[in-house]
Amino acid sequence: MAPAPRKRKPVKKKKTIPLQLKFAGIVVALILLSPLYYGYILKSFSSAWQWVSDIGEDTDYRTYESYGIKIPKKYTVHGIDVSYYQGKINWKEVSRMNDDGVKISFAFIKATEGLTRVDRYFSRNWREAPKVGIVCGAYHYFRPRKDGKAQAKFFLQVVNAEDGDLPPVVDIEELDDSTPEKMRGELAEFLDYVEVRSRQKPIIYTGLKFYQDYLEGYFDGYPLWIAHYYKSKLGISVNSNWLFWQHSDKAKVNGINHPVDFNVYRMDSTAFRQYLIR
Structure with missing residues (x-):
């Protein structure tokens, strides 16, 4: 019997x-x-x-294009510090800079170093910056292996601070092959002499690490100027005696042909004016 026909599936x-x-x-x-x-x-x-990130934790630390750096936003008094490294400065151009309210109100100017070295641009900077309304302060680069009192005498022979200037500054950044105890002893001699002769309590400038390692707890009665770069906050106790914070060493400033350090003052403009020599 023939098989029943089978229906094939259609071919797809x-x-x-x-x-x-x-x-x-x-x-x-x-x-x-x-x-x-x-x-x-x-x-x-x-x-x-x-x-x-920018809309999160860094909202108080923003980039200012004119200066080419980030600047902490909550401060209102800004300044720079200069030495021979910056060369011949056009202070009029410096004073004209203003980026969203950030302008340069003060300048710390290197005067002396050790026992014999006078910064070659000190006299010019000390004379020209005040002419355009910039408040000035002079600083001495301290050498721990040299006699502290002798360094203080040398500094005061070169610098003639007047009313309206910032108090004198001692810049201490290295041990210079000295022991911490020896460095602190010579630094104390410098501070004592300058304070008695100028009737102003000197400012101590140093880096955050150097301060923590060698100075913290020894000179707490002196105002501090601390270097701590590229951070939105200064990494030091709010109860410390800091007044100035050097937060960058790479600022671009009109009238200056080399990178320059940028600083803020801890309090407002009223407190800043009251802090000046009178």
């Missing part, structure tokens, strides 16, 4: 992909495999992360 026709779609798929695959594509993705991710 293969779908053909148009040539244009094939080409487009190849292009997409090449793009996805390209290092440039992944570089772009990573760059986009980095930008997005930076944006998130």
Whole structure:
């Protein structure tokens, strides 16, 4: 007997992909495999992360394009410090800078170093900066292996501070092959002599690490000027006697042809004016 007829399943026709779609798929695959594509993705991710960071913890620490650095926002009195390294300065141009309210109100100017060295631009800077309304203070670069009292005498022979100037500054940054005890002894001699002769309590300038390692707890009665770079906050106790914070060493300032240190004063402009020599 002949088998019953069996109905075959219909054969499915293969779908053909148009040539244009094939080409487009190849292009997409090449793009996805390209290092440039992944570089772009990573760059986009980095930008997005930076944006998130900027609107988060760094809202008080923003970039000021004119100065080329980030500046802590909550301070209103800003200044620089200069030496021979900055060369001949156009102080009029310095005084004209203003980026969203950030302008230069004061300048600490290097005067002397050790027992014999006078900064070659001190006289010019000390004379020209006040002419354009910038408040000035003079500083001495301290050498721990040299006699502290002799350094103080030398400093005061060169600097003639007047009413309206900032108090004198001693810059101590290194042991200079001295012991910490010897350094502190000579520094105390310098501070005592300057304070008696000038009737002003000197400011101590130093780096944060140097202060923590060698000075903290020894000179607490003196105002501090602390260097601590590229941070949104100064890493020192709010109960310490700091008044000035050097937060960057890379600022661009009109009228100065080299990078310059940028500083803030801890309190407001009223307190700043009251702090000046009178």
